[in-house]
Amino acid sequence: MTRRVLVARLDSLGDVLLCGPAVRAIAAAGSEVWMLCSAQGAQAARLLPGVHRVLEWECPWIVNPAPPVTPALVDQLTGLLAECDPDEAVILTSFHQSPLPLALLLRLAGVTRIAGASVDFAGSLLDVRLRPGEDLAEDQPEPERAMAIARAAGFELPADDDGALRVDAVPDAADIAGAGDYVVVHPGVAVPARAWPTDRHQAAVQLLVELGLRVVVTGSPSETALTAQVAGRFALDLGGRLDLPTLAGVLAGASAVIVANTGPAHLAAAVGTPVVSLFAPVVPAIRWAPYGVPVELLGDQTAPCRGTRARECPVAGHPCLTSVTPADVVDACLRLLAESPSRPEFSRGVA
Incomplete structure (x- = not known):
């Protein structure tokens, strides 16, 4: 039985x-x-x-x-x-x-x-x-x-299971995200203390597009105003249009994902996509950073908010993430793209 x-x-x-x-x-x-x-x-x-x-x-x-x-x-x-x-x-x-x-x-x-x-x-x-x-x-x-x-409790992974994150039934989302290579920017967070400023997201999207990259912006139905602002006239705005399996498909088709410490960061890891992680140290990165995929970890991990588990930023000016510039994010993204043998090679940095 x-x-x-x-x-x-x-x-x-x-x-x-x-x-x-x-x-x-x-x-x-x-x-x-x-x-x-x-x-x-x-x-x-x-x-x-x-x-x-x-x-x-x-x-x-x-x-x-x-x-x-x-x-x-x-x-x-x-x-x-x-x-x-x-x-x-x-x-x-x-x-x-x-x-x-x-x-x-x-x-x-x-x-x-x-x-x-x-x-x-x-x-x-x-x-x-x-x-x-x-x-x-x-x-x-x-x-x-x-x-x-x-x-x-007595359970172990089989020898042929590498212990990576995985999800099942990931659809092909090419008809939604469009043909060709793209980078996903996911600006929303469930916890405000982990957010990178909206204007920084906007500027990063514009820089990526100016470098010849196509950008897709994702977000939940409650984040459509945010995604529209971040995408502007430069990126494809899919805010509010994706259920979770379809979001997994869009992330799986991306060359890289730019996202804070929130659920879609782990979904990106589960479909094997490299992550630029805008990580506020309110929780430790060693525990919560995207797992098992190439990661560029950004954010001051020694900031005064570290380890507080705060939902609202306890430090004036939110320095752990406002110290990260749009150029920092774009350069991190380009490093991931250049390092991935299965992804397009982009070698241009951002001044």
Whole structure:
């Protein structure tokens, strides 16, 4: 009988993409993998290889803004767990999140084997416990942290799986992005503290076009005013026009992607596209930078905001990213293009 494993990753789209290798390891053992995600993360979970079903639940100690804790919310989770009826659960978290509230609810729902990483004593809530900072290194990429939790639970990637990020069912988006080579600029962010200024994006787009590159600007339906401003008369504006699979297709067809630390950066990595990463150090780049693809990391990683996890910039002038010029971004993009054997070669720098 196939063993059913519930994998929980309850936060954002990018976080779910980063747990893809761990999900594949669990599926490789012959398990039927169900994922428990937020509504936002569920979009990404449906693209991950190895996922059988996706359950959606807004977790009040993970998502932001958090829903109130009510009996109805807990009953909703209990109903989802009854539908899944898992043989075991693997709870995937980042360093600042606890698996214990969910483990308690899973235990009350009858799940008999639960794995997770917890700084706090877990008692009978976890059958497999990794202790962050002791037997689980914290300064490692998030995909490797998730893989360490899956490995402790008894799952391993097959020898022919390199552990890179991946997504399934990526469509050919040439009819949307247009024929020929292009660079994607994605100016939007989910967290304001991670944003590069709009006028800098505009200037970078213009410089890229002046160098002979075609630029495609992407963004969510809520970001159409932003993408229109950034694209101007120079670039193709696809803001608000793409669902997540189609965005993956557009990113897969790009020669490089210019993006901050937000979900599409990890989606670009999952389709193998090099990334110019405008990375605000409010979280550590060693954990959250695009994984497994060529990356040009820009931004002052020693700025006073480092490690604050701030959603709004706590430093006047946003120096970690305002120190990055449009010329810096364009030069970084050109370096990626020149270094990639499968991409067009552009050797001109920007003064």
